[in-house]
Amino acid sequence: MPDTPFYLDSQPVYFGGFKREYADADFALFGVPFDCTSSYRPGSRFGPDAIREASANIETWSWRTGIDFEDLKVHDLGNVAVVYGDAAETIRRVADTIEDINSTRKVPVMLGGEHLVTLGSAKAIKDCTFVSFDAHFDLRDEYLSNKLSHACVMRRVMEEEGKERIILCGVRATFGEEVRWVKENGIRYMTSRDLLREGAGSSSLWLKERLKNAEKIYISIDMDVIDPAYAPGVGNPEPEGISPTLLLDILGEVIDGRVVGFDLVEVAPHYDNGRTAILASKMIFEICTMIKQARH
Ligand code: MN
Numbered sequence: 001m002p003d004t005p006f007y008l009d010s011q012p013v014y015f016g017g018f019k020r021e022y023a024d025a026d027f028a029l030f031g032v033p034f035d036c037t038s039s040y041r042p043g044s045r046f047g048p049d050a051i052r053e054a055s056a057n058i059e060t061w062s063w064r065t066g067i068d069f070e071d072l073k074v075h076d077l078g079n080v081a082v083v084y085g086d087a088a089e090t091i092r093r094v095a096d097t098i099e100d101i102n103s104t105r106k107v108p109v110m111l112g113g114e115h116l117v118t119l120g121s122a123k124a125i126k127d128c129t130f131v132s133f134d135a136h137f138d139l140r141d142e143y144l145s146n147k148l149s150h151a152c153v154m155r156r157v158m159e160e161e162g163k164e165r166i167i168l169c170g171v172r173a174t175f176g177e178e179v180r181w182v183k184e185n186g187i188r189y190m191t192s193r194d195l196l197r198e199g200a201g202s203s204s205l206w207l208k209e210r211l212k213n214a215e216k217i218y219i220s221i222d223m224d225v226i227d228p229a230y231a232p233g234v235g236n237p238e239p240e241g242i243s244p245t246l247l248l249d250i251l252g253e254v255i256d257g258r259v260v261g262f263d264l265v266e267v268a269p270h271y272d273n274g275r276t277a278i279l280a281s282k283m284i285f286e287i288c289t290m291i292k293q294a295r296h
């Protein structure tokens with residue numbers, strides 16, 4: 001009998017089931033298990049690890065790019081030590097993490113957590129156009145007397161980058177005052193209805209035209225942009241969303257060498273049977289191979 005029981009494997013689950021050396025990596029992935037401002041269904045703090053577990057159990061080949069995610073150099077940094085109840089400090093830690101990753105010339109990939117964590121990216125990456133795929137504008141000045149709420153994240157990002165550097169895609173859930181504010185301020189957006197009517201071809205042309213002069217591009221995907229039929233495990237599900245295929249086909253056209261990072265947020269895995277986390281990991285595989293292809 002061996003001294004060590006060799007059936008036991010106490011390795012943590014890395015995203016994709018593997019981990020390359022940091023020094024050698026092109027992508028640095030990390031989670032932010034924070035959901036303290038959730039207003040409807042909390043639970044996105046469990047998103048990062050649920051996505052990791054799903055990612056280690058699905059296949060990795062991308063038919064869109066002809067690249068195997070497993071061949072990419074991805075380092076999983078683990079999760080940021082968040083401070084529950086202190087959104088400002090948590091955002092500061094996210095910003096520090098992104099700055100560290102940028103200083104080593106790797107592409108940050110952030111797993112939320114609630115959408116507020118994207119503000120950390122905006123604080124760390126300047127002169128960058130943020131493209132948010134979301135059922136919501138997230139442009140309230142404050143929500144429930146809180147300026148650091150998931151419902152205000154794109155307003156705060158706009159304050160960091162300027163209103164010409166935010167673009168919202170897939171919007172369908174809002175209210176009159178926000179729509180008036182968006183129109184008065186010339187915020188650029190496409191509703192989910194626009195995307196569904198136009199399809200991947202015209203939608204991506206619209207987006208590319210608006211990104212023509214962008215120096216850097218950051219993509220933020222709030223999982224609730226996807227129809228709840230495909231992604232029910234989110235904090236604020238909204239009917240009449242887009243399909244994952246449409247989103248990925250648009251991204252396939254839009255992603256180029258200017259993309260400096262992306263996040264996928266708002267997966268709350270306890271509201272479904274695991275399908276939203278599986279879809280999230282698949283989307284991350286696809287997007288990473290698109291960025292890899294664009295950087296060649
Ligand atoms: Mn959002």
Ligand code: MN
Nearest residue numbers: 135136222224
């Ligand atoms: Mn949303």
